[in-house]
Amino acid sequence: MKNNKSVIIWLLSGCVLLFIMVMVGGITRLTNSGLSMTDWHLVTDTFPPLTEDKWVDAFEEYKKFPEYQKINIHNDFTLSDYKFIYFWEWFHRFIGRIIGLVFIIPFVYFLVKKRLDTETIKKCVVLLLMGGFQGFLGWFMVKSGLIDNPDVSHFRLSLHLTFAFITFAYTLWVALDLIYPTKNEVITSLRSIARVALVILLIQIIYGGFVAGLNAGLVHNHWPLMSDSQFIHDSVFIEQSSLLKNFTEGKSGVQFVHRTFAYIVVAMMFLLYFKSRKHSLNTLQQKGIYSLLIIVLIQFALGVFTLLFHVPLWLGLAHQLVAFVLLSAMVFTLHRLSK
Structure with missing residues (x-):
C-alpha cells in the first residue's frame, strides 16, 4: 500500500x-x-x-x-x-x-x-x-x-x-x-451471497432511477400498504397496456417494484449476516457486514419517510446519498470476502 x-x-x-x-x-x-x-x-x-x-x-x-x-x-x-x-x-x-x-x-x-x-x-x-x-x-x-x-x-x-x-x-x-x-482465503458461500446482494442492490438502484424519472414517488404515499386498504394497488396492473409496461413505465407499477425490492435488499443483508456467523471472519469482513446491516436499515427508513412526506428535496437527496453509502459498503464487503 x-x-x-x-x-x-x-x-x-x-x-x-x-x-x-x-x-x-x-x-x-x-x-x-x-x-x-x-x-x-x-x-x-x-x-x-x-x-x-x-x-x-x-x-x-x-x-x-x-x-x-x-x-x-x-x-x-x-x-x-x-x-x-x-x-x-x-x-x-x-x-x-x-x-x-x-x-x-x-x-x-x-x-x-x-x-x-x-x-x-x-x-x-x-x-x-x-x-x-x-x-x-x-x-x-x-x-x-x-x-x-x-x-x-x-x-x-x-x-x-x-x-x-x-x-x-x-x-x-x-x-x-x-x-x-494480500489475498484472503475466500469463503465461497458468503461471497456468492454478497454477489447476489450486489446484483439485487443494482436492480433497486435502476428502479430508483425509474421512480425519479417518472416522479412515481408522488403517488401512493402510504406505507406499508399502497393505499388505505391495499398492499398492491389496482392501478399497478391497469395503468399501461401490458404487464411489462406496467412494471417499467407505469408510475404505480414502478413504485410497487421499488418498494417491494426494498424488502428483498434488506433480507439479503440479513441473510449475509446470519450466514456469516457460521464462519470465522477477520475484523474487516465483520465490520463490512455489520455496516451493511446498519446502513440498509437507515436507507429503508429514509425510503419510507421520503414516500410518506411526498418526496421533499432534502429527504430525496438523503435517500440517494445513503444509497451511495450502501453501495460503498457492499463493494467493500464483497471485496473483503473475495480477495
Whole structure:
C-alpha cells in the first residue's frame, strides 16, 4: 500500500468527486433544472454566461424548447428563475469536466513515472472509457427532453444514474485492490451471497432511477400498504397496456417494484449476516457486514419517510446519498470476502 499511496489517493479522490456529482445530479433532477442548458459544448459551456446580454441570449434560446413552451410559460417564469435552474445543470456538467481532468492528468503522470503496473493500467483505461461513456449518457438523457415531451426519458435517466453508481463502484474496487494487495482465503458461500446482494442492490438502484424519472414517488404515499386498504394497488396492473409496461413505465407499477425490492435488499443483508456467523471472519469482513446491516436499515427508513412526506428535496437527496453509502459498503464487503 505504501508504494501506491499517491495512486490510491488519486482513485479515492475520484470516488469522492463521483459521489458529489451524483448528489448534484439529484438536486438537478429534484429542482427540474436538467433541461435548462439546451446544447452541449466541451469548452464554451465551461463557464456560465458572464454578462446580462449573454444571460438574455441563453434564456431566449431556452424559450424555443418544450419545457418553457409547455410548462414554464404559464408559471410567470423569469430570467431570475432561469438563472437558478441553469446553475444546477451547469454545476453538474462542470463537476463532470473536473472529474475528467482529475482522472486523465494524474493517469498520464503515473504512466510516465511508471507508477502503475500492467494490471492497474488496464483497469484505469477501463475507468477512463467508463467516464467518457457516462458523459455521453448524460447528453443522451438530456436530449430526450428537448424534442416534444418536456421531460427526460426515465429509461435514459436511470441508465445515466446507474452507470454513475457502477463507475463509482469499479473505481472503489480498483482502489481496494491496491489498499489490500494480500489475498484472503475466500469463503465461497458468503461471497456468492454478497454477489447476489450486489446484483439485487443494482436492480433497486435502476428502479430508483425509474421512480425519479417518472416522479412515481408522488403517488401512493402510504406505507406499508399502497393505499388505505391495499398492499398492491389496482392501478399497478391497469395503468399501461401490458404487464411489462406496467412494471417499467407505469408510475404505480414502478413504485410497487421499488418498494417491494426494498424488502428483498434488506433480507439479503440479513441473510449475509446470519450466514456469516457460521464462519470465522477477520475484523474487516465483520465490520463490512455489520455496516451493511446498519446502513440498509437507515436507507429503508429514509425510503419510507421520503414516500410518506411526498418526496421533499432534502429527504430525496438523503435517500440517494445513503444509497451511495450502501453501495460503498457492499463493494467493500464483497471485496473483503473475495480477495
